[in-house]
Amino acid sequence: xxxxxxIKALQDPMGIPFYPVLFQVLMVLTFALHIMFVNFVxxxxxxxxxxxxxxxxxxxxxxxxxxxxxxxxxxxxILLGVAPLLxxxxxxxxxxxxxxxxxxxxxxxxxxxxxxxxxxxxxxxxKRDSRGGGFAAFGIGALALFILAGIIMHVLGYQLxxxxxxxxxxxxxxxxxxxxxxxxxxxxxxxLHFMIPSFALTGVFLMLYAWYFKDRADSDKEYxxxxxxxxxxxxxxxxxxxxGVGFWWLFSLPLEFKxxxxxxxxxxxGLGVSLLFFLNNAQKDPFKYAVPAVIGAFLTVFGMSYTxxxxxxxxxxxxxxxxxxxxxxxxxxxxxxxxxxFVMGLIIAGYMLTIAYKxxxxxxxxxxxxxxxxxGKISIALLLAWIVVVVSLGVVTSVRNYL
Amino acid sequence: xxxxxxxxxxxxxxxxxxxxxxxxxxxxxxxxxxWFNIYVETKSYRENRPELLEFVKKYTLFLLIFAxxxxxxxxxxxxxxxxxxxxxxxxxxxxNYVWGWATEWVFFIIxxxxxxxxxxxxxxxxxxxxxxxxxxxxxxxxxxxxxxxxILAFMLSPGKWVQTGNFFDGFFNQTYWSQLFLRTTVxxxxxxxxxxxxxxxxxxxxxxxxxxxxxxxxxxxxxILAVIAAFWYLNTIPENADLLRSIIVPKGLKTGVLIxxxxxxxYFLYAHIKPLSIxxxxxxxxxxxxxxxxxxxxxxxxxxxxxxxISQYMYSNQIIAADVKPKGVKSEADxxxxxxxxxxxxxxxxxxRNINKDNMLQAGKLIALIECSACHVLEQKGLRPLPQMVKxxxxxxxxxxEGFIDSLGAIPYMPPFHGTSAEKKALAAYIVSLNR
Numbered sequence: 001x002x003x004x005x006x007i008k009a010l011q012d013p014m015g016i017p018f019y020p021v022l023f024q025v026l027m028v029l030t031f032a033l034h035i036m037f038v039n040f041v042x043x044x045x046x047x048x049x050x051x052x053x054x055x056x057x058x059x060x061x062x063x064x065x066x067x068x069x070x071x072x073x074x075x076x077x078i079l080l081g082v083a084p085l086l087x088x089x090x091x092x093x094x095x096x097x098x099x100x101x102x103x104x105x106x107x108x109x110x111x112x113x114x115x116x117x118x119x120x121x122x123x124x125x126x127k128r129d130s131r132g133g134g135f136a137a138f139g140i141g142a143l144a145l146f147i148l149a150g151i152i153m154h155v156l157g158y159q160l161x162x163x164x165x166x167x168x169x170x171x172x173x174x175x176x177x178x179x180x181x182x183x184x185x186x187x188x189x190x191x192l193h194f195m196i197p198s199f200a201l202t203g204v205f206l207m208l209y210a211w212y213f214k215d216r217a218d219s220d221k222e223y224x225x226x227x228x229x230x231x232x233x234x235x236x237x238x239x240x241x242x243x244g245v246g247f248w249w250l251f252s253l254p255l256e257f258k259x260x261x262x263x264x265x266x267x268x269x270g271l272g273v274s275l276l277f278f279l280n281n282a283q284k285d286p287f288k289y290a291v292p293a294v295i296g297a298f299l300t301v302f303g304m305s306y307t308x309x310x311x312x313x314x315x316x317x318x319x320x321x322x323x324x325x326x327x328x329x330x331x332x333x334x335x336x337x338x339x340x341x342f343v344m345g346l347i348i349a350g351y352m353l354t355i356a357y358k359x360x361x362x363x364x365x366x367x368x369x370x371x372x373x374x375x376g377k378i379s380i381a382l383l384l385a386w387i388v389v390v391v392s393l394g395v396v397t398s399v400r401n402y403l
Numbered sequence: 404x405x406x407x408x409x410x411x412x413x414x415x416x417x418x419x420x421x422x423x424x425x426x427x428x429x430x431x432x433x434x435x436x437x438w439f440n441i442y443v444e445t446k447s448y449r450e451n452r453p454e455l456l457e458f459v460k461k462y463t464l465f466l467l468i469f470a471x472x473x474x475x476x477x478x479x480x481x482x483x484x485x486x487x488x489x490x491x492x493x494x495x496x497x498x499n500y501v502w503g504w505a506t507e508w509v510f511f512i513i514x515x516x517x518x519x520x521x522x523x524x525x526x527x528x529x530x531x532x533x534x535x536x537x538x539x540x541x542x543x544x545x546x547x548x549x550x551x552x553x554i555l556a557f558m559l560s561p562g563k564w565v566q567t568g569n570f571f572d573g574f575f576n577q578t579y580w581s582q583l584f585l586r587t588t589v590x591x592x593x594x595x596x597x598x599x600x601x602x603x604x605x606x607x608x609x610x611x612x613x614x615x616x617x618x619x620x621x622x623x624x625x626x627i628l629a630v631i632a633a634f635w636y637l638n639t640i641p642e643n644a645d646l647l648r649s650i651i652v653p654k655g656l657k658t659g660v661l662i663x664x665x666x667x668x669x670y671f672l673y674a675h676i677k678p679l680s681i682x683x684x685x686x687x688x689x690x691x692x693x694x695x696x697x698x699x700x701x702x703x704x705x706x707x708x709x710x711x712x713i714s715q716y717m718y719s720n721q722i723i724a725a726d727v728k729p730k731g732v733k734s735e736a737d738x739x740x741x742x743x744x745x746x747x748x749x750x751x752x753x754x755x756r757n758i759n760k761d762n763m764l765q766a767g768k769l770i771a772l773i774e775c776s777a778c779h780v781l782e783q784k785g786l787r788p789l790p791q792m793v794k795x796x797x798x799x800x801x802x803x804x805e806g807f808i809d810s811l812g813a814i815p816y817m818p819p820f821h822g823t824s825a826e827k828k829a830l831a832a833y834i835v836s837l838n839r
Contacts, residue, residue: 009749013732017499079515093494098750101486108483115472115476173752174754176769178408178409327731329731333570334502337503344509345513352539355520356519356520356524366524376532380535384542390549394575397572
């Protein structure tokens with residue numbers, strides 16, 4: 001069967017409920033946030049293990065903070081991974097499912113690996129100071145498992161781009177391999193380009209950490225100074241390495257892609273290089289540059305994520321596939337439900353993050369101002385209003401259809 | 404049709420069942436726990452009993468780890484397992500309900516940020532603010548149930564969706580409200596069992612007594628209401644499902660639900676009378692009993708959806724069973740019967756696309772993999788093993804097996820065979836070969 005025809009046959013006949021561009025933007029945006037937190041997980045858990053083993057006062061303190069951050073970072077990474085996982089199945093279903101089915105055992109192993117790794121992080125976090133020692137093994141084990149999980153995701157994402165090889169992987173002669181136990185392809189520069197930023201982004205994370213706590217009355221200025229400097233240095237050095245790996249990846253791509261003149265690539269690379277210059281400047285005063293560094297890092301990751309999407313489009317254009325040709329079955333009702341809920345969710349999450357932000361900067365008990373308090377009341381009211389609207393819609397629908 | 408992933412001697416479907424049943428525990432805990440927390444925290448605030456917060460802290464850490472490590476990962480795991488088991492089924496659900504899931508995800512954002520902030524700000528912000536975060540978490544959590552129930556109920560009873568293709572027609576279908584009520588009541592029982600576990604770790608006996616007594620009331624109350632909800636639910640399920648419930652659901656599952664229910668009510672009663680005598684091990688064992696009940700109930704729900712993965716739309720073996728005109732979707736039966744399943748499926752060895760004497764058994768096996776393996780393993784052991792069924796039916800001649808294949812559509816829980824007559828012969832030959 002011709003590959004382009006096969007892919008069209010595999011596409012879901014239901015079509016999609018809104019224009020593909022919205023799914024693409026949401027997919028790339030949530031992927032960018034997801035991969036940032038994945039990088040935070042790898043970087044913070046690495047620093048924590050390193051600090052725990054090194055054992056001097058500053059490192060010990062940092063190790064404790066970092067592993068606590070890891071627990072939240074993993075949760076965020078999982079949460080933010082759900083959205084791109086959903087959207088990739090909407091617009092790239094033939095590729096995603098085929099790649100998954102060919103390595104089915106690994107797809108399931110991924111879940112177990114993450115559960116085990118996350119549990120080990122909690123053991124390392126909660127038991128690290130108990131007697132007996134040997135808890136570093138939990139940290140190291142967790143880190144190894146997270147890297148393995150990264151390898152699995154990398155392979156699934158890379159197999160997806162090569163439909164021309166699927167038959168060869170799955171079929172030999174007259175028999176098929178239904179075990180799903182093989183990971184078939186690996187691209188070192190591509191993988192490294194997802195891994196190296198762990199250290200660059202965690203560097204930025206450290207700058208932010210130091211900046212955040214520096215104004216607290218009980219803060220240790222010297223320690224925070226040490227953290228901020230180390231963070232800025234890490235961010236710069238690893239961004240530089242990342243740029244090198246990026247070009248390695250670029251030159252490893254098929255020449256006919258002409259990816260070096262792709263506008264998305266040019267913007268993404270431009271953002272990366274600007275970030276490098278910016279981080280070089282930030283060495284002078286890491287505290288002052290902390291917040292802009294986070295914004296700059298996010299913009300770069302977002303730009304790079306769109307570059308990755310542009311690369312995927314380039315790979316798949318070889319088979320005449322474009323998400324913009326996806327069959328449409330526009331459903332305005334459910335699209336409106338999501339978009340309005342999304343705005344509402346930002347308002348509510350914003351309230352809670354404000355409480356977290358402000359209380360973390362306060363040494364005693366934090367009492368919010370009346371306006372923030374009102375924000376909280378509005379948040380609860382919005383949730384109740386959501387229930388009222390949706391349940392009413394449900395009752396009207398049910399009455400119309402069944403009574 | 405996508406490539407097939409087989410789990411020898413077990414089946415991919417069982418992996419999905421294990422993960423999704425397991426997910427019931429942390430997910431329903433997550434939805435119910437905060438209501439209990441708010442109750443205890445408000446009591447602590449109103450009656451000026453700060454010692455009660457010891458429980459809130461323990462229970463929340465438990466929730467944080469159990470629900471947000473194992474719960475969120477097993478939730479993703481359901482998607483992965485559904486993908487690896489039935490990619491076209493999950494694809495159909497996602498292409499209809501992507502905005503439903505995306506909307507649920509917004510509430511996940513509120514939940515995940517909420518639970519961390521609730522845990523880490525306990526004692527660090529004033530209690531009114533802390534309670535507000537608790538309320539936000541509790542309501543947002545319950546909303547995730549409002550949403551996912553619609554998608555789950557759709558799989559059994561897509562309602563008017565089949566005619567209209569409308570999102571909400573499929574969502575608010577005839578089994579929606581009863582299932583929402585059922586899940587809401589069960590969640591309080593699950594939350595209560597966990598609260599008792601957290602209480603066994605408390606040092607203060609007064610707090611332990613209060614928590615166990617309250618939790619056992621919530622738990623027993625939840626279960627009693629769940630019984631009412633279950634009757635309502637069974638009353639709303641479609642006719643075919645009701646029929647299947649009486650003919651194919653094994654008695655063991657029904658007994659499982661009843662024993663678990665009875666044991667749990669007794670457990671809550673005992674806990675209520677002797678709250679201080681509950682120790683960690685029996686409290687954890689109670690989870691196993693509850694799990695057995697949930698397993699039986701969920702397996703029942705899966706069974707009476709047969710022969711479909713999405714009722715009236717897609718068979719368990721991923722073949723589209725009926726037109727959905729408003730979406731421009733056509734049943735695949737005609738095309739497959741005319742051209743052949745081995746011709747229209749992409750992932751078929753070229754040497755098996757045309758059946759001849761030499762490749763007949765291989766082709767038959769592949770057809771069995773495509774059309775039967777979702778519910779029957781091809782090995783001797785595992786989920787409804789095909790070889791054992793063939794032995795029981797006693798097929799020794801291909802003609803007899805062919806006649807049986809022809810009659811499949813008349814069995815209410817089996818999808819009809821799809822394919823050409825040559826393919827039917829190949830499948831029959833393969834089936835008979837299993838009896839040798």
